[in-house]
Amino acid sequence: MPVCPICPRRCNLSEGQIGFCKARACFNNKIISLNYGRVSSIALDPIEKKPLYHFFPGSAILSVGGFGCNLRCPFCQNHHISMGGMNEVPTQPMSPQELTLLALDLAKRPHGNLGVAFTYNEPFISYEYVRDCCILLHQAGLKTVLVTNGHINKEPLTELLPLIDAMNIDLKGFSEEYYKYVGGNFACVKETIATAFDKCHIEITTLIVPTKNDSDVQMAAQAEWLASLSPDIPLHISRYFPHYKVTDIPSTPVATVQHLCEVARQHLHNVYAGNC
Numbered sequence: 001m002p003v004c005p006i007c008p009r010r011c012n013l014s015e016g017q018i019g020f021c022k023a024r025a026c027f028n029n030k031i032i033s034l035n036y037g038r039v040s041s042i043a044l045d046p047i048e049k050k051p052l053y054h055f056f057p058g059s060a061i062l063s064v065g066g067f068g069c070n071l072r073c074p075f076c077q078n079h080h081i082s083m084g085g086m087n088e089v090p091t092q093p094m095s096p097q098e099l100t101l102l103a104l105d106l107a108k109r110p111h112g113n114l115g116v117a118f119t120y121n122e123p124f125i126s127y128e129y130v131r132d133c134c135i136l137l138h139q140a141g142l143k144t145v146l147v148t149n150g151h152i153n154k155e156p157l158t159e160l161l162p163l164i165d166a167m168n169i170d171l172k173g174f175s176e177e178y179y180k181y182v183g184g185n186f187a188c189v190k191e192t193i194a195t196a197f198d199k200c201h202i203e204i205t206t207l208i209v210p211t212k213n214d215s216d217v218q219m220a221a222q223a224e225w226l227a228s229l230s231p232d233i234p235l236h237i238s239r240y241f242p243h244y245k246v247t248d249i250p251s252t253p254v255a256t257v258q259h260l261c262e263v264a265r266q267h268l269h270n271v272y273a274g275n276c
Helices: 097-107 123-139 154-163 174-181 186-196 216-230 253-265
Strands: 025-027 030-033 041-046 060-065 115-118 143-148 166-170 200-207 236-238 271-273
Touching: 030 123, 041 143, 097 123, 115 123, 115 174, 123 154, 123 253, 123 271, 154 186, 166 186, 186 200, 186 216, 200 216, 200 253, 200 271, 216 253, 236 253, 253 271
Parallel strands: 060 115, 115 143, 143 166, 166 200, 200 236, 236 271
Antiparallel strands: 025 030, 041 060
């Protein structure tokens, strides 16, 4: 049976079977992307919303998303698209050529457009679509951005990186235990960050969930590790709000986020408090 090469799950799929991410499946003994050219969400956003603070600040960027995800964060803010499959999430068709033309048209308007950000759900599970779009976007002189959980194998990541200008990578927490909680592979995400940081612009986001990943020890270890790559890597520390399957944990106190920012600043030069 074919094995999906994209992420550490390496789903071994029989004919017609859909992978864990709900976006990749086996047909004719090949792994295909079910969400190729299927857009569930599209908007012209400030680049700072990604969040990217050190990549063309003040610019707007066309943001698009599809469906599916290869993690299972129980508090996901976009669960209506990230946890849904092909027959559960409304989408509209948009080929790489159509997306590029739209991005170019927006670039000519008064407020402009930097390029395209693949976001809202996990873009790496739309690997072929992202690749094909990025080729055309670069040919058109536009920038390409990924907002990702970083849960991708090194081989496909390395192949895609020459086509990517910037990434915001979610570093969910800094422990094996926390990554079990969100259904991911801690080592894989660290490898993604380490592989990407000198190949394109990167910024990191960590969502703080009270009692789960809010310890000083964990944040200090995370910041120290990021600083070992470069103390200039921007880190965005943001608040969790009850959502999806997690309603019994209260919102992250603003004071907690501000305190953890101070902890991280002992190692990193650019630390930002989000949603405060």
